Amino acid sequence: MSITLDASDWLALLGHFMSLSLLAIGGVIATAPDMHRTLVDQNHWLYDSQFNTCVALAQAAPGPNVLFVALLGWQVGLNAGGGIAGGFVAWASAALGMVLAMLGILLPSTTLTLAASRWAHQNRELRAVRAFKQGMAPVVVALLIATSWILAVNLGTSAGHWPLWLLVVVSTLLVWRTRLHLLWLLAGGGLLGWFGLV
Numbered sequence: 001m002s003i004t005l006d007a008s009d010w011l012a013l014l015g016h017f018m019s020l021s022l023l024a025i026g027g028v029i030a031t032a033p034d035m036h037r038t039l040v041d042q043n044h045w046l047y048d049s050q051f052n053t054c055v056a057l058a059q060a061a062p063g064p065n066v067l068f069v070a071l072l073g074w075q076v077g078l079n080a081g082g083g084i085a086g087g088f089v090a091w092a093s094a095a096l097g098m099v100l101a102m103l104g105i106l107l108p109s110t111t112l113t114l115a116a117s118r119w120a121h122q123n124r125e126l127r128a129v130r131a132f133k134q135g136m137a138p139v140v141v142a143l144l145i146a147t148s149w150i151l152a153v154n155l156g157t158s159a160g161h162w163p164l165w166l167l168v169v170v171s172t173l174l175v176w177r178t179r180l181h182l183l184w185l186l187a188g189g190g191l192l193g194w195f196g197l198v
Contacts, residue, residue, distance in 0.1 A: 003045055005080040005093075010100060013076065017069065017104025024109055026140030028066045029055075032147045035072060036154075045076045048154050055151065066105060073101025164198045 005013075016038050020031040032055060039046045046054075054075055058068030077097025081090030120129050152168055171185050192198045 001047060001050070001079045002082050003076075003079045005045075005076075009043075010096070013073070013097065014100045014104045017073075017101050018108050021105045021107065021109040022112065024105070025136060026143060028069060028105055029059075029147055030140065030143030032068075033150045035069075036150050039072060039076065045079060046072070050075050050079075052151060052154055066102075069101050069105045070098045073097040073099070076101075163192075167192060167198050 016035075020028075020034060023034070024031050036051055040048055040051050051072070054071035055068045058071050059065060061067060074094045074097055077094035078084065078086075078090055080097065081093030083090060086093075123129055148168075152164075167189060171189070174180050174185060175182070189198070
């Protein structure tokens with residue numbers, strides 16, 4: 001995929017990630033649906049498959065789950081530079097996309113978290129502080145469900161994809177009702193995918 005980005009597009013990319021940074025309650029993965037809407041549906045800077053690959057690769061790699069933002073920025077920049085065959089310009093553009101995406105997602109939330117955590121620690125006995133902490137739990141759950149839905153729907157909703165949906169339901173029930181370690185579920189899903197069953 002080859003796209004053209006001017007200075008205003010690069011600033012829009014930075015601004016979008018900065019605004020999402022302040023919504024990343026419960027982790028940056030909760031903002032993936034809006035990233036998908038902007039990068040894939042609205043601006044057409046990425047394909048669905050590129051978006052899903054960035055998320056899957058970052059989630060499989062060790063380290064913080066914010067890595068998928070770096071990969072999204074890298075992929076947008078790479079597409080803006082003409083793809084892998086674009087040479088030095090493509091690699092420089094990819095690095096710029098990665099830096100802008102990571103600055104955008106990290107800077108506002110880090111600054112706000114530092115200030116808010118200092119204030120909340122000093123005022124931890126206030127009823128409003130305790131109520132806020134308890135009220136955020138359903139918001140985090142809803143954002144994670146929205147992320148799961150976006151990623152699952154992109155994999156296919158036709159009747160031919162029933163094994164994938166069955167795997168989603170079974171995995172959800174196992175996580176909810178058992179103490180089975182998540183790595184076993186990941187390994188099981190990986191094996192099913194390896195053999196082409198999902």
